[in-house]
Amino acid sequence: MNVRFSYLDRQFADVDDYLEDLRKLVATGDFTLGAAVEEFERRFAALCRAPFAVGVGSGTDAIALTLKALGIGPGDEVITTPMTFIATVGAIAMTGARPVFVDSEDGFVIDPEGIEAAISSRTKAILPVHYTGNVADMPRIMEIAREHGLAVVEDACQSISAEIDGQPVGSWGDAACFSLHPLKNLNVWGDGGVVVTRSTELTEKLRLIRNHGLVGRDEVSIFGGNSRLDSLHAVIGNRLIDQVEWITEQRISNARKLDEALADLGESVLIPRRRQGVKHVFHLYVIRARRRDGLLEYLQEKGIEAKVHYPIPVHLQVAAEHLGYREGDFPVCERDCGTIITLPAHQHLTPEELDYMIDKVHSFHSGKSA
Ligand SMILES: *Cc1c(COP(=O)(O)O)cnc(C)c1O
Numbered sequence: 001m002n003v004r005f006s007y008l009d010r011q012f013a014d015v016d017d018y019l020e021d022l023r024k025l026v027a028t029g030d031f032t033l034g035a036a037v038e039e040f041e042r043r044f045a046a047l048c049r050a051p052f053a054v055g056v057g058s059g060t061d062a063i064a065l066t067l068k069a070l071g072i073g074p075g076d077e078v079i080t081t082p083m084t085f086i087a088t089v090g091a092i093a094m095t096g097a098r099p100v101f102v103d104s105e106d107g108f109v110i111d112p113e114g115i116e117a118a119i120s121s122r123t124k125a126i127l128p129v130h131y132t133g134n135v136a137d138m139p140r141i142m143e144i145a146r147e148h149g150l151a152v153v154e155d156a157c158q159s160i161s162a163e164i165d166g167q168p169v170g171s172w173g174d175a176a177c178f179s180l181h182p183l184k185n186l187n188v189w190g191d192g193g194v195v196v197t198r199s200t201e202l203t204e205k206l207r208l209i210r211n212h213g214l215v216g217r218d219e220v221s222i223f224g225g226n227s228r229l230d231s232l233h234a235v236i237g238n239r240l241i242d243q244v245e246w247i248t249e250q251r252i253s254n255a256r257k258l259d260e261a262l263a264d265l266g267e268s269v270l271i272p273r274r275r276q277g278v279k280h281v282f283h284l285y286v287i288r289a290r291r292r293d294g295l296l297e298y299l300q301e302k303g304i305e306a307k308v309h310y311p312i313p314v315h316l317q318v319a320a321e322h323l324g325y326r327e328g329d330f331p332v333c334e335r336d337c338g339t340i341i342t343l344p345a346h347q348h349l350t351p352e353e354l355d356y357m358i359d360k361v362h363s364f365h366s367g368k369s370a
Contacts, residue, residue: 008183036231044237059157063155073096078097081128083131108340127155285344286309286341
């Protein structure tokens with residue numbers, strides 16, 4: 001049996017409805033911004049229970065443009081965690097600001113206890129990442145941010161629909177940034193991103209920055225760039241956004257089954273603590289395995305596309321050399337990068353595939369390589 005990580009062939013096995021929607025768009029010639037993008041922004045904001053959403057070219061741009069709109073640039077520092085996909089840190093660097101790292105905790109999100117020690121006179125913002133679909137401790141992070149007068153931008157690229165005590169991601173910080181990449185929980189047919197915010201000022205600024213600063217056809221109020229959410233992608237997004245609730249529920253249900261079935265492996269397989277009140281949406285189902293590399297190889301041999309997100313912590317990447325961090329600086333993140341493994345838990349898995357995967361994780365640990 002093959003258990004694939006990508007579900008795109010299943011998700012788009014029947015594309016007629018999508019193509020019909022695209023045919024209608026083509027008839028309008030409305031290829032940049034326009035009605036489809038406006039509709040998607042309206043519906044995305046409603047999904048996040050936020051007043052405003054601005055569609056941009058990618059999740060990375062969502063973060064970088066938001067930081068720029070907040071006035072963050074060269075000479076400034078932005079606090080985040082090295083336990084993330086590289087895009088978070090690349091986006092900070094794109095603005096000219098310096099990324100400053102704080103270690104992660106057991107659930108792969110920034111440890112709020114480390115934030116205050118990382119604040120300097122140059123710090124302008126905290127950028128927590130809701131990594132894997134978990135949610136950072138936003139109530140505590142907001143407290144720290146208020147005390148020190150810092151902006152908060154949530155990297156919610158992996159956590160659409162996640163919540164703490166019923167309060168969704170994007171409702172704490174100044175803004176939250178989402179990705180519509182083909183392998184994110186809400187996906188389109190290429191790159192896309194969205195910023196959600198309660199601020200009219202930030203919304204207006206982002207709308208300008210993504211579109212050359214154009215106020216009308218002929219007038220430009222600030223210099224911007226070109227990072228619009230493509231209308232083609234908005235059309236696909238408008239069809240898929242209705243499925244977010246189902247997608248989320250499926251992933252949560254698959255994760256729960258895996259949590260229960262793997263709980264008896266003791267020290268060999270550690271399941272991260274599931275915080276009470278947190279709706280974790282399992283963009284990635286990540287656990288720790290003592291014999292990670294062996295398990296990874298074994299599962300791949302058995303046709304299961306397990307992966308590691310990611311083996312090298314961001315602070316130890318060549319790209320981060322100039323920041324001056326060393327091995328040992330972020331022990332939790334470093335330990336995790338050496339032990340984490342991601343199992344497929346997406347919404348198109350069949351119960352048979354889930355059982356097969358559970359069986360193989362067990363057989364690896366019982367020494368039976370059947
Ligand atoms: C995917 C992702 C991004 C960037 O999104 P793109 O749309 O690929 O640019 C940023 N941060 C995290 C945590 C992500 O997973």
